[in-house]
Amino acid sequence: MDDVELAAAAARAAADVLLPLRDGRLRDGALGDAGDAEAQRAIAALLAEHRPGDAVLSEEATDTDQRLDADRVWIVDPLDGTKEYRSGDRHDWAVHVALWERGAGDLTAAAVGLPALGEVLTTDPAPVVPAVPAGPLRVAVSRSRAPEVARAAAAALDAVLVPLGSAGYKTLAVVRGEADAYVHAGGMYQWDSAAPVAVARAAGLFTSRLNGSPLRYNVADTWLPDLVVCRPELADRVLAAVR
Ligand SMILES: Nc1ncnc2c1ncn2[C@@H]1O[C@H](COP(=O)(O)O)[C@@H](OP(=O)(O)O)[C@H]1O
Numbered sequence: 001m002d003d004v005e006l007a008a009a010a011a012r013a014a015a016d017v018l019l020p021l022r023d024g025r026l027r028d029g030a031l032g033d034a035g036d037a038e039a040q041r042a043i044a045a046l047l048a049e050h051r052p053g054d055a056v057l058s059e060e061a062t063d064t065d066q067r068l069d070a071d072r073v074w075i076v077d078p079l080d081g082t083k084e085y086r087s088g089d090r091h092d093w094a095v096h097v098a099l100w101e102r103g104a105g106d107l108t109a110a111a112v113g114l115p116a117l118g119e120v121l122t123t124d125p126a127p128v129v130p131a132v133p134a135g136p137l138r139v140a141v142s143r144s145r146a147p148e149v150a151r152a153a154a155a156a157l158d159a160v161l162v163p164l165g166s167a168g169y170k171t172l173a174v175v176r177g178e179a180d181a182y183v184h185a186g187g188m189y190q191w192d193s194a195a196p197v198a199v200a201r202a203a204g205l206f207t208s209r210l211n212g213s214p215l216r217y218n219v220a221d222t223w224l225p226d227l228v229v230c231r232p233e234l235a236d237r238v239l240a241a242v243r
C-alpha cells in the first residue's frame with residue numbers, strides 16, 4: 001500500500017465507524033465525542049500498523065515536539081465538522097488524512113473522506129474540477145462563524161455565500177464544483193486544512209493564506225487561522241477583496 005492508498009484506507013476506516021455510530025443511540029455532545037474518539041482510534045491503528053516509524057499530528061491526540069524532527073508526519077483530523085456530524089442529518093462533515101514529508105517540505109499525499117456522501121477524494125488520482133456552471137459565483141463560508149472577509153470577497157465577486165460546516169467539506173465543495181471559492185478567517189488549526197488543501201492543490205486549485213502567503217504545515221505552532229481555496233482564475237480577485 002503506497003502513502004495515498006494508506007491515507008484513503010484510513011479515511012474509509014474512519015467512515016466505517018462514524019456512519020454506524022451516527023445511526024445508533026448516541027446524540028448531541030455524546031455522539032460528537034464518541035465520533036472524534038472512534039475515528040481517531042481507527043486511523044491511528046492503521047497508521048501504526050503500516051507506518052510504525054512515522055509521526056502523527058492529530059486534533060484528537062497529544063502533540064509532541066517529536067514531529068518537528070521527523071521526516072514523515074501524518075496530519076489528521078479524524079472528524080472535521082463535529083457539529084454537523086452530531087446533528088445526525090447533515091452531510092457536511094469530513095475525515096482528513098495527510099502526509100507531510102521533510103524532503104518536499106510540504107504535503108505529499110492525502111485523502112479526504114466525505115462519509116455521508118460515500119466518497120473519498122485523494123491527491124492521486126486527483127479529482128477533476130467540473131466546469132463553472134451558469135449563474136453567480138459561490139463563496140463557501142462557515143455556517144456557524146462566517147467571517148467578515150468572506151462577505152467582502154463575495155461582494156467583490158458579485159457572488160452568493162454558501163454556508164456549510166467543516167473546512168474539509170467546504171474545500172472539497174470547491175473541488176467538486178459546489179462552490180467557486182472558500183474563504184476562512186478567525187481561527188483554525190493545521191489539521192483542519194492540511195488534507196483538503198493537498199487534494200485541492202492536486203486538482204489544480206489555488207490555495208493560500210488570506211494575505212497570499214503559502215500555507216505551511218508541520219511547523220511548531222498548530223494554529224493556522226485563515227485560508228483561501230478557489231479556482232485559479234479567481235485568485236487575484238479574491239485576494240484583492242480580502243486584503
Ligand atoms: N475560530 C475558530 N477557532 C478554532 N477553530 C475553528 C474556528 N473556526 C473554525 N474552526 C474549526 O475549523 C473546522 C471547520 O469549522 P466551520 O465548520 O465553522 O467552518 C472545525 O473543526 P472541527 O469540527 O474538527 O472541530 C472548527 O472547529
Ligand SMILES: [Mg+2]
Nearest residue numbers: 077080081192
Ligand atoms: Mg476540524
